[in-house]
Amino acid sequence: MGSAPYVSVVIPAFRAETTIRRAIESVLHSGLPVLDVEIVIASDDGRDYAALVPREFRLTQAAPGPVATGVGAARNRAVDVATGQFLAFLDADDTWEPGYLSVALATARLAGLVFTPTRVLRNGSEILRTLGGARMTLHDLASTGASHHPVVARGLVGRFRDGPSHDVLHAEELLSMLGGSEAASARAYEIHIRDGSVSRSAGFARKVDNAYREIAREIATGGTRVPPAWQKEAAEVFHAKRALNSAFARSSAPGFYEFVAEKRGVAA
Numbered sequence: 001m002g003s004a005p006y007v008s009v010v011i012p013a014f015r016a017e018t019t020i021r022r023a024i025e026s027v028l029h030s031g032l033p034v035l036d037v038e039i040v041i042a043s044d045d046g047r048d049y050a051a052l053v054p055r056e057f058r059l060t061q062a063a064p065g066p067v068a069t070g071v072g073a074a075r076n077r078a079v080d081v082a083t084g085q086f087l088a089f090l091d092a093d094d095t096w097e098p099g100y101l102s103v104a105l106a107t108a109r110l111a112g113l114v115f116t117p118t119r120v121l122r123n124g125s126e127i128l129r130t131l132g133g134a135r136m137t138l139h140d141l142a143s144t145g146a147s148h149h150p151v152v153a154r155g156l157v158g159r160f161r162d163g164p165s166h167d168v169l170h171a172e173e174l175l176s177m178l179g180g181s182e183a184a185s186a187r188a189y190e191i192h193i194r195d196g197s198v199s200r201s202a203g204f205a206r207k208v209d210n211a212y213r214e215i216a217r218e219i220a221t222g223g224t225r226v227p228p229a230w231q232k233e234a235a236e237v238f239h240a241k242r243a244l245n246s247a248f249a250r251s252s253a254p255g256f257y258e259f260v261a262e263k264r265g266v267a268a
Contacts (some may be wrong), residue, residue: 003040006099007151008084012074012267014044016092019192020052026095026190028054031102042078044069054070061205072160081224088151088191088249089167097187104185106150111183112153113174117145119188120257127186128261136173136184138233142240149189150174158225165241169224174236176230193257212238212245242260 009027013020022043027037034056041049042062055061062077079087086108088101097268100116107114117131130144147167158173160166175182216238217241219226226234244260253259 005084006036007032007086007088007105008038008040008060008082008154009086010040010042010075010078010082010087011091011092012042012044012071013047013049013073013092014068014071016045016049017052020049020094023090023095024053024057026100027057027090029098030096031099032105034058037101038082038084040082042074044071044074060258072162072166075160076198079160082154085154086151087154087157089149092187094192097190100185100187100189103187105117107183108146108151108153109186112156113178114150114151114183114185115171115175116151116185118144118148119186119190119192122144122193122255122257123189124192124230128264131184134184135181136174136175137181138230139236141171141175142237142244144264145244147171147189147254148218151185160242161215162207165215165238168237168241169215169219172219173225176226180230180233188209193255205245208245209242212240212242213233214215214244244259 004055011023024039038058038060039053040060040062041214043049043064044067046064046067047252050059050061051156060081062081065073086105090096096117104114104116115136117129119126120128130146130148131140136148148171152174156174158170160170169242216235218224248256248259251259253262
């Protein structure tokens with residue numbers, strides 16, 4: 001394994017013992033030879049996850065920070081030690097559709113960046129799939145409320161803030177830095193949710209609304225990587241997310257993604 005890996009897969013892990021094997025299994029089926037892939041795990045619970053990674057993979061583990069620093073901080077620790085030309089992001093409780101990396105890299109090799117659709121599954125059944133077109137815009141980030149994950153050249157990756165929608169802000173920064181629109185891949189990132197969603201828990205809507213308002217303020221005042229020409233439109237994305245979150249809180253939908261699917265006319 002003398003040469004540098006082509007892609008580093010950034011995986012923050014917190015109490016992920018029961019799910020991280022499934023996540024890494026999906027990397028095995030992502031369409032690249034395992035020697036081209038580096039698994040980079042940032043433990044946020046003090047655990048060593050090495051024994052759960054198949055030996056054929058290159059494995060790098062970020063030095064653990066204080067426990068429960070948050071997923072944004074864990075991602076940053078993983079990015080800091082990743083050695084691949086491209087970075088891809090995968091949470092320890094999520095998966096990728098087969099061929100995810102090979103299909104995404106066919107475009108990312110040319111532009112340095114591609115975004116992937118998001119497929120949301122509740123208890124194994126699909127309730128929502130985003131994108132579907134050849135391009136992704138800032139509007140896509142506002143309309144679905146879902147995270148959209150990039151496969152991106154290492155030099156374009158920024159720092160992740162902590163708290164809700166830190167990954168949406170990172171996606172906004174990438175999109176706006178490259179002109180507000182970027183290619184979309186065909187293979188999806190898969191979010192797995194279960195019954196008892198936190199989105200219906202007490203105080204969650206208020207916490208998220210406060211986070212969205214603060215991010216919009218940071219964008220509008222130049223506190224992010226969003227270029228000045230895109231700051232107004234990028235801030236509006238989070239105001240739109242606030243409105244979407246408020247409408248969900250008033251609805252009778254069992255969960256946020258079911259609400260979005262119903263709003264878009266998708267059968268859940």
